[in-house]
Structure formats: C-alpha cells, structure tokens
Amino acid sequence: MLWGRCLVTAGRQSCRCKVSFIKRQYGFLPDDVKSLRAVVTPDISKIRNIGIMAHIDAGKTTTTERMLYYSGYTRALGDVDDGDTVTDFMAQERERGITIQSAAVTFDWNSHRINLIDTPGHVDFTLEVERALRVLDGAVAVFDASAGVEVKKKICWFFFFFFVEYFIVLIAASVGCNIKPHQAQTMTVWRQAEKHSIPCVCFLNKMDKPAADLKFSMESIRQKLKANPILLQVPVGSGRNFSGVVDLLTNQKLIWRPGSARDDGRVFDTYTLDQSVEPELVQEVGEARAALIEQVADVDDEFAELLLTKFSDDFDAVPPVELQEAVRRVTLTRKGVPVLCGSSLRNKGVQPLLDAITAYLPAPDERHHDLVRWYKDDLCALAFKVLHDKQRGPLVFLRIYSGTVKPQTAVHNLNRNCTERMSRLLVPFADQHVEIPSMSAGNIALTVGLKQTVTGDTIVSSKASAAAAARRAQNHSGTGKGEHPSIILSGVEVPEPVFFCTIEPPSAAKQPDLENALSCLQREDPSLKVRVDPDSGQIILCGMGELHIEILHDRIRREYGIETDLGPLQVAYRETVLHEASATNTLDRTVGERRHVVTVQLTVRPAEGAVCEVTFTKELEEQLTAEMKEAVKNGVDSSCLQGPVLGCPVQGISALIQSVTTAAGTSPTMVSACVSRCMLKALRLAGGQVLEPVMSLEVTVGEEHLSAVLGDVAQRRGVVRDIQSRHDSKVLLASAPLAEMMGYSTALRTLTSGNATFSLELAAYEAMSSQDQNNLLRRAAGLL
Ligand code: GDP
Ligand code: MG
Numbered sequence: 001m002l003w004g005r006c007l008v009t010a011g012r013q014s015c016r017c018k019v020s021f022i023k024r025q026y027g028f029l030p031d032d033v034k035s036l037r038a039v040v041t042p043d044i045s046k047i048r049n050i051g052i053m054a055h056i057d058a059g060k061t062t063t064t065e066r067m068l069y070y071s072g073y074t075r076a077l078g079d080v081d082d083g084d085t086v087t088d089f090m091a092q093e094r095e096r097g098i099t100i101q102s103a104a105v106t107f108d109w110n111s112h113r114i115n116l117i118d119t120p121g122h123v124d125f126t127l128e129v130e131r132a133l134r135v136l137d138g139a140v141a142v143f144d145a146s147a148g149v150e151v152k153k154k155i156c157w158f159f160f161f162f163f164v165e166y167f168i169v170l171i172a173a174s175v176g177c178n179i180k181p182h183q184a185q186t187m188t189v190w191r192q193a194e195k196h197s198i199p200c201v202c203f204l205n206k207m208d209k210p211a212a213d214l215k216f217s218m219e220s221i222r223q224k225l226k227a228n229p230i231l232l233q234v235p236v237g238s239g240r241n242f243s244g245v246v247d248l249l250t251n252q253k254l255i256w257r258p259g260s261a262r263d264d265g266r267v268f269d270t271y272t273l274d275q276s277v278e279p280e281l282v283q284e285v286g287e288a289r290a291a292l293i294e295q296v297a298d299v300d301d302e303f304a305e306l307l308l309t310k311f312s313d314d315f316d317a318v319p320p321v322e323l324q325e326a327v328r329r330v331t332l333t334r335k336g337v338p339v340l341c342g343s344s345l346r347n348k349g350v351q352p353l354l355d356a357i358t359a360y361l362p363a364p365d366e367r368h369h370d371l372v373r374w375y376k377d378d379l380c381a382l383a384f385k386v387l388h389d390k391q392r393g394p395l396v397f398l399r400i401y402s403g404t405v406k407p408q409t410a411v412h413n414l415n416r417n418c419t420e421r422m423s424r425l426l427v428p429f430a431d432q433h434v435e436i437p438s439m440s441a442g443n444i445a446l447t448v449g450l451k452q453t454v455t456g457d458t459i460v461s462s463k464a465s466a467a468a469a470a471r472r473a474q475n476h477s478g479t480g481k482g483e484h485p486s487i488i489l490s491g492v493e494v495p496e497p498v499f500f501c502t503i504e505p506p507s508a509a510k511q512p513d514l515e516n517a518l519s520c521l522q523r524e525d526p527s528l529k530v531r532v533d534p535d536s537g538q539i540i541l542c543g544m545g546e547l548h549i550e551i552l553h554d555r556i557r558r559e560y561g562i563e564t565d566l567g568p569l570q571v572a573y574r575e576t577v578l579h580e581a582s583a584t585n586t587l588d589r590t591v592g593e594r595r596h597v598v599t600v601q602l603t604v605r606p607a608e609g610a611v612c613e614v615t616f617t618k619e620l621e622e623q624l625t626a627e628m629k630e631a632v633k634n635g636v637d638s639s640c641l642q643g644p645v646l647g648c649p650v651q652g653i654s655a656l657i658q659s660v661t662t663a664a665g666t667s668p669t670m671v672s673a674c675v676s677r678c679m680l681k682a683l684r685l686a687g688g689q690v691l692e693p694v695m696s697l698e699v700t701v702g703e704e705h706l707s708a709v710l711g712d713v714a715q716r717r718g719v720v721r722d723i724q725s726r727h728d729s730k731v732l733l734a735s736a737p738l739a740e741m742m743g744y745s746t747a748l749r750t751l752t753s754g755n756a757t758f759s760l761e762l763a764a765y766e767a768m769s770s771q772d773q774n775n776l777l778r779r780a781a782g783l784l
Helices: 002-018 061-070 091-096 123-136 147-154 189-195 215-225 279-299 301-310 319-333 350-360 461-478 508-524 546-560 618-623 626-641 668-685 701-714 744-754 772-779
Strands: 022-023 045-052 106-110 112-118 138-144 198-207 230-231 233-236 244-249 252-255 265-272 338-342 379-391 393-402 409-414 418-422 424-429 430-433 446-447 458-460 499-504 529-532 538-544 574-577 581-591 594-606 612-616 653-662 688-702 719-726 729-738 756-767
Touching: 002 279, 045 061, 045 189, 045 350, 045 729, 061 106, 061 112, 061 138, 061 350, 061 418, 091 430, 106 350, 138 189, 138 350, 138 538, 138 688, 198 215, 198 244, 198 350, 215 338, 230 279, 230 529, 233 338, 233 499, 244 701, 279 301, 279 319, 319 338, 319 350, 338 350, 350 612, 379 508, 409 461, 458 461, 461 508, 461 546, 499 546, 508 529, 508 538, 508 546, 508 594, 594 668, 612 618, 626 653, 653 668, 688 744, 688 772, 701 744, 744 756, 756 772
Parallel strands: 045 112, 045 138, 106 424, 138 198, 198 338, 230 338, 612 653
Antiparallel strands: 022 265, 106 112, 233 244, 244 252, 252 265, 379 393, 379 458, 393 446, 409 418, 409 458, 424 430, 424 446, 499 538, 529 538, 574 688, 581 594, 594 653, 688 729, 688 756, 719 729
16 A cells, blocks of 8 residues: 555645656666665565566566666666576576576565566476466566557467466477477466466556557457456557556656666656646546546445445545555456556666556465465475576575575475475575575575475475374364375476487486486476486487477586487377287396296286286285385386387286296396386287377467368368357367477468467377378388
8 A cells, every 4th residue: 555655645746846747766876786685574465476477579578677677686777689687597598588497586666575486488388387376476467569460460369369278288389390489479377377366467568669559458458368457557658759657546647758867767757647738648547547447346346335435426536545455456356457558678667567566466465375274384385496506506496385494404395205404595686696594484485405306396394294284184174094185285287298309418428417417407397307218228308399308408508518419309109008918928047146037927908097007916915025016016117118019108008917936036126027028028919009199289260271271280180179260260179199290380370371370288198090000110110
C-alpha cells in the first residue's frame, strides 16, 4: 500500500505546486552504487520471488538489466546487443543473445526484496523454465507490443499461443537440424504459470516501435491466453514519439524526457493532466479509467460494493489506494492480469513496472505451498539450481520454504539420504555474491559446500526433523503404519532424452577430465544423461534436442577447456521382445587359482511397462542368498542396457530365473556375467522388436496450406488424429515418429511460407512395423 500512498502524495504535491510537474528520481545517484554489504534479511511480507517470462526477443533480458540499474545494483546499463548483460552470463548466451540458464538475481526496490529469476525462452530448455517456476510466487510476462501487427498479417501469434501440457518434453523446432533460437519459442511458460496458479503482471514492451499496437496486444492477451487483461496505463505518444505513460490509478502523466541527465531513464517527470493543454489525452484517460473501474468491479465484489455504497454518485472519485487494493486482489486470485506498457531499450516505463511488482504480486507467505506445513519452523528448502564455480565448487540455489539456513551447519538431503555441510551462504546480488549470516523462509539463497546435491533435491535440517515431519503428515492423513505420505518437495520431473550422440576427448589422457566435466554438467542439468557404450567404450551424451547438445558441447570447450568431437545426432530407440523364450547358459572359467562354474536357466517374456522385471521361481527365492539374487539382477540389468537387435536399451520384458547352480567358490561377478549372456541368448530367441519414439504433433496453419501440411505429414509416416478449427486457423493433431521429424521446422516453413507453427512432444515408444524395422537395420548396417 506504500506504493499507493506514494502516488497519492505525489499527486497532491503536484496539485499544490505551481509548476505543473515534479521531478522523480528512482534509484541512486550514478556513483552511489548500493553498498552490497548493507544486506539485511527482509520481512517475509516484503519479499517478491518473481520470474520474468517471455517469448524470445520480447526484451526480457533488457528489462531485467534496467531493473538492476534503476534499483542501484549495477553501474552501467547492460545491453544484449553488446553482450554485456548481467543475467545472460554464460558466454554462449551473450554470443547468441538468448537466455539459457535461468539466472537468479536479487535487488531491493522501495524497501522490498525482489528475487528475480530470468527464465529461458527456448523450448529445448523447458526443464530450466519448469525448475524456475517451482520457486516463483509471481511472474512478469514481457510481450513485444509490436509483434501483434506482424502476426496479424501472418496469422501466427505463436508466442501467445501454446497448447502443450505441463511437464511434457517440448521439442518443437529442436528436431530441425538448423535451429535458430528465434524460430523455436513458445509461451509455454504462460500455461505452466497457469497450472501453478502464479499471479502475473504483463509488460507490453517495445512501445517505441512504429508497429506497436496497444489495442491488438490487449485483444491477443484476451483471445489467445484466455486471460483478463486490466490496462493500468495509457501510453503517451506512439512509435518514436512514445515518451511515457499516464497512470490510470492516479491520473498522472509520467514522462521520460530524452536528453535528460545521461538519458538513462532514471529521472522522469510527473505531471497532472491538464484539460486545457491536452483535451484529447484527458478524454482518452477518462474513458480508460472508467473502463478500468468497471472491469475491476466486475470481478471483485468488495470493490463493487465500495463503489455502490460510497461512490455511487461519481465512480471516478474512488481513491487510487482503494482501486489499487482491488487490482491486487484480482491479480492474486488470477481473475485479471494488470497490463503496463513501456520501452526497456529506450529506458521508459520500467520503474512503474517495478512498483507494480511490489504492489500487485504476492509475498511468499501469501502463497500456498503443500507439504511445507509439516515442517513447521524446521528448515525445508528446494535445491532448484546447481552451478559450478571453478574456485568455490558447486553452488546450489535454494528456495527456502520454512525455517532458516545458516552457514557452517549440516543439512540433510532427503533425496540422496545424506548429510552435508553448508560452508557459506550467499545472496546473488546482480553479478556479485554477498556473504550473509543467515537466511529465512521465503528467500532464495546461494550455498557453497553442498557437493552431493543435485537439482530438484529437498534439503531439510536433519534426519530427525524429516522424521518429525513425516509423523505429522502421517497423523494428519491417517495413513496406516508402513505407508509414508511424501515429505519430499516435488522436484523437477526430468523428461526422457530422445536424442543422443557420441562424444570423444581429443586424447585418452583427457578422458578423466571429460568425465569430470560431464558429471558436473549433469548435476546442473538433470535432462542431460551420460552413458558409456559397453562395446566401444565411447561416452554417449543423451539430450533433449540439438541445441541442448550443441550448447553442452560448447560449454565443455569453454568452461572445462576440452576440445571434443561429437558424433552424428541419433534418435534414441528402444527394444523389446515379441514372444516368450527360454535359454540355458554355463560359464566355466578359471581365474588365477580359482575355478568358477555356474549354470543358469531362465525365461523372458513380454511384459507391461517400461522396465525389465526380474522374478525367481519359488524354490530359488528361498534357496538363493541375497548376494546371489543381487548378482542375478545385475546380470539382467546389464543385458538390458543393450538389446540384441540394435544395441538399444531393452524395456517391457520380464525375466523368470528358473535355476542357478554354482560350484563352491564361484564369485557373484561370474554369476552376473553368466546371467547376462543367458539373457542375451533368450532375448535373441524371443524375437527382437525395435520401439521408436513417437511424437505427438500439433500444427496450427491457415486453411489454404492445410492440404500441403497433411501430405507432408503422411510422407513422414504420420497419422492424423484430428483437425480442429481455431479462430481463422486449422489445428492439425497427429502422431509421427521422431526419426521422420528431422528438419521439420524448415520443411514446414517452406510449405507454408512461414505461416504455420508447430509443437512436438514425446507421446510414447511404439513398435515399428517389420518393414520399417528392416529398413532401419539395413541403414544401421550401412546397406541403405
Ligand atoms: P529476450 O530474448 O526476451 O531476453 O530479449 P532481449 O532483451 O535479448 O531483446 C531482444 C532484442 O530486442 C534486442 O535486440 C533488444 O535490443 C531489443 N529490445 C529490447 N527492448 C526493446 C524495446 O523496448 N524497444 C525496441 N525497439 N527494442 C527492444
Ligand atoms: Mg534474454
């Protein structure tokens, strides 16, 4: 409410003054960069954990940079075009001008602590977005106000538009071999925010562009996002003449004058509107304010009642503070989204956006976080990001849900079931990390010393506190003994990688360095999987898309100084069996003085699910020791890593172990080896079937190009499930094998002259027809 009062006071001041405007300066004097040491833990009601989400190129990074500058945490204005921004700190991001890792930065604004999480816009990195969303309480959606017009021509407001379900691998253009970050983007995040019920504020950026169109942008938010946009400002001037906004709550005109001071937009003038000077603007503002009041009253009963009881004579007389409180309620319940406008690049409109963040978006204690209540005042935090720092080792970002963290204390990692020592606690102020003595619930902290922690882990103070939380949860839910209601914060669901390729170090001597680099990268990014080909010994990278693997390759070179070679990108197939088959295998080997003899008999058969099940006959179940059973399971598991048809992982089978006879002194390792060979025999006999990733494809296209798209989908072994009408476009729903979707973004662009958009997500692994499988095998053998 502080904000409202400030504005009201400012309004009164300007009314009394003879001079019709007052100069406002937010932030600090140019050389008075905020002392980073003066950091106190803020009250929870003053914390805002906010994400900035946007279609790529909408100006997210530019806006973030302005926020850091006006809040006094950076001396110079970073520029994405010059590659010197704070938040896009990885070299690749600066070069490519895209945000890959969601970097968390902290700053203060109007006695509020803002933790800002910059989310990446590229679809290969949906996991990053998902990770960031878990820890947000509110979001700012940055839109390019000029994109609407262009899209109107092209019928593809894709960035406002997406239909992909939560937690789903979105590969979109990443299957294309020539991805440019600009092609592949979605407003995935908007839907994700909706699912998490995250309140949002919209910022219509780039109002300085001649094509900027406020009305169309508002209409698009309404139509495409199915949101209720509440316009809080009216722009003053358009295109190059865009100079500021009129705040509809206070009726004040905020003008950023070019040429003032350093033209960094820090100083702006506040005017009271004058009917005699600008009657048209006064009329436009009057109408917009009346519409605003009506719109808010429509969705907020409390405000409607206030209007009817106290201001029935003149709705316009409602005080800004009351209106602001009502807008806040509407935002928090997601009945509406406040909309502000500006131009980050031209340094206009960012300070009111910051005011709106503190005024309308929720504090951490206004959000409901499940599970956390079982911990009461004990520590419960989510590790939502891991970074590797050359000097300090792994840095773990924690969102603290309850309790307090302190440096030099031990914490317990519930997922890894281990206790670790946190050596230091930092706050990521802009590009600097400031050491602090403690941090409490609601905050985002950066910790040093947690070496085992992986992205998505739940951190608590001790095993005992976790047990206490589990007891509370159990008592509450009334579950029986032995059943455990979860006390682990739902982490980040990692999608299955669908692409892989080999990676080779420049020399054998560099192999350990490469392994180390990959294990560091995996802790940061759980969507990267690494395995070793048992035959060739080659390291294999498995990832979400081409850009994903390309960026990892780049990072290994830059951050770890290793030049590696990548093999061609391949689709991750799986294998299963078609029939039941039994096999027997005997291993008789003398190693040193010792003779190992083992005979195994087993049967494999097709089974439901994506795993390889192991069962024993009743007699064996009783007869075998735990160690032997483990050895048998290891043997089955290792045989399932590489199936007999293509050498791909095997799934959907069950292995029944019928007999295991061993001579005295036979080692478990030899038992595993024998089981593994026996499995391979049985799998061969059972008839191998290749499973391929089948994607669910959705194409939005104008009717005139529909038949061309349909023809192309059929050629790609696609099956059309439905064709729907959406506004003036057709939406084609189909499934198609991933292997056939390489280069789809380019093909679709050519077919439709750029007037279509698509999304791809992994639907299932499905059996290939015998003809397709034969073709694949012949191609793999180099015969095609
Ligand atoms: P992001 O991809 O959302 O992070 O967007 P960036 O901040 O990297 O900006 C993308 C491009 O848009 C850059 O070339 C910026 O200079 C430009 N840009 C950002 N904000 C504005 C603006 O307000 N007006 C104009 N004309 N260009 C802008
Ligand atoms: Mg960016």
